[in-house]
Amino acid sequence: MALDADSREVPHTLDEPAPRTLGVLDQGAFWANLGVSLLGFSGAMAVLAPSGAPRLSFVAALAACVVGTVLGSVMVGIAAVPGARTGAPSMMLLRGLFGTRLSYLPTLLNILQLVGWGTFELLVIAQGAEALFGGGPRWLYLVVAGALTTGLTLRPLGALRLLRRYVTVAVAIAMVYFFVQLVRHPLPDLGTGSWQGFWPGADAALAVAVSWLPVASDYSRHSRSVRGAFTAATVGYSITQVFCYVLGLIALAMVGGDADRAFDPFLAVPLGVVFFGVLVLREVDQSFADTYSTAVSMQNLRPKTDRRVLSLCVGVLTTLLSLTLDITQFANFLQLIGSVFVPLFGVLAVDYFLHAGRRGSWDLSERAPSRWGMLLAWIAGFVVYQLINPGGIAWWSNLWTGLGAAIGFTPQSWMSASLLSFLAAAAVAGVINALAPRRAVD
Numbered sequence: 001m002a003l004d005a006d007s008r009e010v011p012h013t014l015d016e017p018a019p020r021t022l023g024v025l026d027q028g029a030f031w032a033n034l035g036v037s038l039l040g041f042s043g044a045m046a047v048l049a050p051s052g053a054p055r056l057s058f059v060a061a062l063a064a065c066v067v068g069t070v071l072g073s074v075m076v077g078i079a080a081v082p083g084a085r086t087g088a089p090s091m092m093l094l095r096g097l098f099g100t101r102l103s104y105l106p107t108l109l110n111i112l113q114l115v116g117w118g119t120f121e122l123l124v125i126a127q128g129a130e131a132l133f134g135g136g137p138r139w140l141y142l143v144v145a146g147a148l149t150t151g152l153t154l155r156p157l158g159a160l161r162l163l164r165r166y167v168t169v170a171v172a173i174a175m176v177y178f179f180v181q182l183v184r185h186p187l188p189d190l191g192t193g194s195w196q197g198f199w200p201g202a203d204a205a206l207a208v209a210v211s212w213l214p215v216a217s218d219y220s221r222h223s224r225s226v227r228g229a230f231t232a233a234t235v236g237y238s239i240t241q242v243f244c245y246v247l248g249l250i251a252l253a254m255v256g257g258d259a260d261r262a263f264d265p266f267l268a269v270p271l272g273v274v275f276f277g278v279l280v281l282r283e284v285d286q287s288f289a290d291t292y293s294t295a296v297s298m299q300n301l302r303p304k305t306d307r308r309v310l311s312l313c314v315g316v317l318t319t320l321l322s323l324t325l326d327i328t329q330f331a332n333f334l335q336l337i338g339s340v341f342v343p344l345f346g347v348l349a350v351d352y353f354l355h356a357g358r359r360g361s362w363d364l365s366e367r368a369p370s371r372w373g374m375l376l377a378w379i380a381g382f383v384v385y386q387l388i389n390p391g392g393i394a395w396w397s398n399l400w401t402g403l404g405a406a407i408g409f410t411p412q413s414w415m416s417a418s419l420l421s422f423l424a425a426a427a428v429a430g431v432i433n434a435l436a437p438r439r440a441v442d
């Protein structure tokens, strides 16, 4: 009986109920793995030296990592709750928030960003493999990573169990080993530098955590308990992302802040190649999550389509894209699409926990009526985000800076785009829900 429950898989279409087989450890292991990323080692630079602010001291950067990561992880934990309660995946839940037709807009954006992330991750794995083997046939690394990723998506709950049983322990050992090895080298003066860029630094760490918001319920829908889903995402992800950034900060200090050489200190320690190999291999959990969640998101548009067919198509697509594009150039574009989901989940949190969701009037059927008020709240939060942090695409950024100047708004260094857009969207959703006649909103 236990074996039977343990081997159950996600049904092939969205019409069938989700099995509730994941315990807090299964989910904790999954989120802990997502918190570790090869991108995190060089990404620590965005916390240490946020653009437009003086470089942070080591202690300030560490504090920014902890604060940003914990805040972001709590938001991801909150986003995991509706999935655990209803058994519905993230994009299908948006039918309750916006109505079915309007939910197609964020669904399409999510598909776009996840295909982008999935492609990006395959390139990161290939880059890691090149560092590991001192070069080699990049196309082969990409094809192997793509095939491994796609294979895992065919049995997603099996993949999560694999992570819990084997991968998490190996990753934990590798991380502790690297920490012990790296701190044996002389560290920089911990207090030299500024605290002025603390909030932009914390925002950089927060942005990485909240980039997982739109997939949280794709996994928590299989949770045995709501509390388990929240705890696993919040605690599991926080611990490892902070640990990953700490290693990144130390490694960056050792290479004079050159993010392009962030992997070098790991490979230079005794047995570094072996343990770095573990980290490269485990990066596949990220491409797995991106590919599988793309397929599940597509099912919000085509509920009766077999998720395995969709996963296979997405796996082939991301592999082909990684072989033909230099997607690292699209990092700013990915950040821009990702930013739309932060205010969206502010609206979702308020509506689900305080208004329509609380009353049990969220309609997840294919005929759920449009809720324009919630769309308006989302747009308001999006505007707040862009006014504070319009990102790195020149024409887009100029547009928003010009708009800010026209209304007399100047972003301040203490302003967190993620946090304030989340709160603004939540506040507008709360006001609209409170003011509008119930039927007009629901």
Ligand SMILES: Nc1ncnc2[nH]cnc12
Residues within 6 Å of the ligand: 114, 117, 118, 121, 208, 211, 212, 286, 287, 290
């Ligand atoms: N692969 C990834 N890395 C970081 N954040 C993400 N959000 C969605 N996919 C991601």
